[in-house]
Amino acid sequence: MxxxxxxxxxxxxxxxxxxxxxxxxxxxxxxxxxxxxxxxxxxxxxxxxxxxxxxxxxxxxxxxNGKADGRAVPKLVQETPAILRVDAGRGFAPLANEVGRPALIAAAQSLGIAVLAINHCYHNSAMWADLEPLAEAGLVSIGMTAGQRTVAPHGGSKPIFGTNPFAFGWPRPDGNPFVFDFATSAVARGEIELHQRAGKSIPLGWAIDADGQPTIDPALGLAGALLPFGGHKGTALALMVELLAGPMIGDLTSQESFAEDEGLGSPPLGGELIIAFDPQRFLGAGFASNMARAETLFASITNQDGVRLAxxxxxxxxxxxxxxxxxxxxxxxxxxxxxxxxxxx
Missing domain, CATH: 1.10.1530.10 (Malate/L-lactate/L-sulpholactate dehydrogenase, four-helix barrel)
Known part of the structure; x- marks a missing residue:
């Protein structure tokens, strides 16, 4: 219709x-x-x-363009009881996540904490979708992935980082879990692309042009660099994501991912890191009371007029x-x- x-x-x-x-x-x-x-x-x-x-x-x-393998079969390896790795085989991140998730949940529930490293995946998807199933399984989780270089460091003018999203999930006893997912850039690159497609200008503060000057033209912003959110704070978080989802798990940095693409415009090739905690194993007999304390904290936020949770x-x-x-x-x-x-x- x-x-x-x-x-x-x-x-x-x-x-x-x-x-x-x-x-x-x-x-x-x-x-x-x-x-x-x-x-x-x-x-x-x-x-x-x-x-x-x-x-x-x-x-x-x-x-x-031959970069991604659309028929790749992700391979799961449990390197230690707490460290799992999925080789995505240059396939896409959603299937690699689905392959690794059951083992990650089982390991976290057994040990209290477990880590899933996904290597060689094309990541073009929202990260909250990777963590929401973990929260629904009762786990707390942190996830992150690097990208292709599109974001300049605070004070700089040349792109170094990807949008490097960071996500967090927290289970709640009643209703939906608390899950957020945000780029460490001022905005996701896709938002600027959508503005360009719609013929709309972008707000100041999203991007700079190739000469390092602020711009409201999405085409100039895409040809230049996105900006980190929060200045030096966003830059530090972007670097943290870059290190943990790149060299820490043996995968590409954003600059290396950009070079590997050879200008073909593919999604970013690289790694993803997810850390899962089981609060029941952490807290033991104190699980119920401490999760209730968390609910008190949530309520103190949402009971204020005009406030909503991420x-x-x-x-x-x-x-x-x-x-x-x-x-x-x-x-x-x-x-x-x-x-x-x-x-x-």
Whole structure:
């Protein structure tokens, strides 16, 4: 059903089918396509447009240019009782996460803490979707991944870091877990790309041009560099993510990922690190009382007028999307239809 001349309303099931069809038509295996389609649909449901169906163009491009292996089979290895590693084989992050998640949950529940390192994956997805299932399993978790260099350090003018997102998940006894996911840049690169596609300017503070000057032109910002959020604080966090999701797990830095792409415009190739804690093992007999103390803290925040928890807006959008569907630009649907029709499968 068309709501206006520029957008069309699709149900979430239609979004998932669209994503699956576009990917499989381009030689992506059913397992890879299904995992990516679930991730893309979840992003659309939460109105996270920069990680929704728009990202399918990047997935398809990465397979078409020979960089990503759309038929890769991730391989899980338990290096120690607490350290797990998935080699994604240059496939996509959603399936690698799904392969490693059950073992990570089991190890964290057994030991109290466990770590999952994912190597050689193309990461083009929202990270909250990686941590939410862990919180639903009762685990606290921290996740991070580097990217391709697009972000300048505070005070600099040349890109060094990726948007280097950082995510956190906390289980709650009643209702949805507390999960947030944010780039360490002022905004996700996808948001600037969407502004460019829509012919909109960007706010000052998001990016600088190639000469290091502030810009509201998304094209100039994409050709220049994004800025870190919070100045030197965002830069420090970006560096932390870079080190932990790069050299610490034996994977690429953002500069190395950019060089490996050779200007083909693929999603970032690199690693992802997830640390999971089991509060029941940490707290023992004190588990219930300490989790209740956490709920008191949450309540002290949400009881203030005008305050919401990070992630609340996504959850409100999720409930709305389940009944109303989501709006997708007609132009994007046409591009995706072309990608499906000209696929190699």
């Amino acid at each position: 068309s709501d206006d001349d520029n957008e069309r309303r699709l149900s979430l099931s239609e979004i998932q089918l669209l994503a699956t069809n576009v990917l499989t038509a381009n030689g992506v295996s059913a397992a890879q396509a299904d995992a990516v389609a679930r991730n893309v649909t979840a992003a659309e449901a939460d109105e996270c447009r920069s990680h929704g169906v728009y990202r399918l163009l990047g997935y398809v491009r990465a397979v078409a 992630g609340d807006r996504r959850l409100e959008a999720r409930a709305r999307s389940a009944s109303e569907g989501v709006m997708v630009p007609i132009r994007l649907l046409e591009e995706l239809d072309a990608a499906r029709s000209s696929g190699i499968a």
